[in-house]
Amino acid sequence: MDTKDFEKAQGHWILARMGKKVLRPGGKELTQKLVSELHITDKDDVVEFAPGLGYTATLALKGHPHSYTGVDADEDAVVMLKQKVKGDNVRFMLGNANHTELSDNSKDKVWGEAMLTMHADHRKAEIIREAYRILKKGGLYAIHELGLKDVDENLKSEIQRDLALTIKVNARPLTEEEWKSLLEKEGFTVRKIYTNEMLLLETKRILDDEGFFRTLKIGYNIMVNTSARKRITEMRKSFRKHQKHINSIVIVAQKN
Numbered sequence: 001m002d003t004k005d006f007e008k009a010q011g012h013w014i015l016a017r018m019g020k021k022v023l024r025p026g027g028k029e030l031t032q033k034l035v036s037e038l039h040i041t042d043k044d045d046v047v048e049f050a051p052g053l054g055y056t057a058t059l060a061l062k063g064h065p066h067s068y069t070g071v072d073a074d075e076d077a078v079v080m081l082k083q084k085v086k087g088d089n090v091r092f093m094l095g096n097a098n099h100t101e102l103s104d105n106s107k108d109k110v111w112g113e114a115m116l117t118m119h120a121d122h123r124k125a126e127i128i129r130e131a132y133r134i135l136k137k138g139g140l141y142a143i144h145e146l147g148l149k150d151v152d153e154n155l156k157s158e159i160q161r162d163l164a165l166t167i168k169v170n171a172r173p174l175t176e177e178e179w180k181s182l183l184e185k186e187g188f189t190v191r192k193i194y195t196n197e198m199l200l201l202e203t204k205r206i207l208d209d210e211g212f213f214r215t216l217k218i219g220y221n222i223m224v225n226t227s228a229r230k231r232i233t234e235m236r237k238s239f240r241k242h243q244k245h246i247n248s249i250v251i252v253a254q255k256n
């Protein structure tokens with residue numbers, strides 16, 4: 001979570017430093033669909049992988065789950081989340097999503113957003129396998145990730161390379177069928193799929209996600225910070241270059 005060096009910092013943390021709260025590829029719209037489709041109730045024990053800034057945690061807690069556990073590998077993020085999101089039934093723990101040390105068959109709902117994309121396919125499978133392990137039979141697992149459409153292997157490699165260079169994360173987005181296949185290989189049955197355009201850095205989406213006054217604040221912060229502005233401009237150019245071939249996807253799956 002160190003964003004002191006804007007040349008090397010991961011793109012999402014630069015955006016967070018500029019004041020952006022919604023950092024998911026499909027924006028607030030797809031995050032709200034994800035939470036809605038989980039149908040969280042006061043009987044549910046739920047887990048979020050990589051809760052980040054806590055935006056989705058706050059939405060999920062409106063369902064008053066029996067317990068909420070956030071697992072994040074970033075120590076600074078865990079410290080921040082403990083201060084920001086509080087409750088008797090809420091805890092944040094330092095850990096990896098592929099090995100949480102949570103009990104087998106103990107959770108009703110698990111989700112993660114914009115985190116599987118950042119891993120190689122074998123690591124994606126490990127995280128999905130961990131979600132399956134900790135879920136009760138019939139439990140739901142939801143993901144919100146970066147997607148690809150109408151690509152061949154060459155274009156896929158180009159997009160991955162461009163994203164890695166601009167956001168400083170080894171991003172590995174997949175097509176809808178590839179995401180679906182990953183989940184099914186680990187034993188899940190896909191129940192719902194939603195897609196949206198990937199417009200994270202476009203003004204209309206920022207206004208929708210952040211509201212008018214926060215958008216002004218974000219714009220001002222970017223304007224006065226030359227290093228951040230350079231990186232964000234590079235990210236936006238890369239997103240626009242591949243606009244026809246990248247999207248965002250939410251998949252809700254069930255443990256058999």
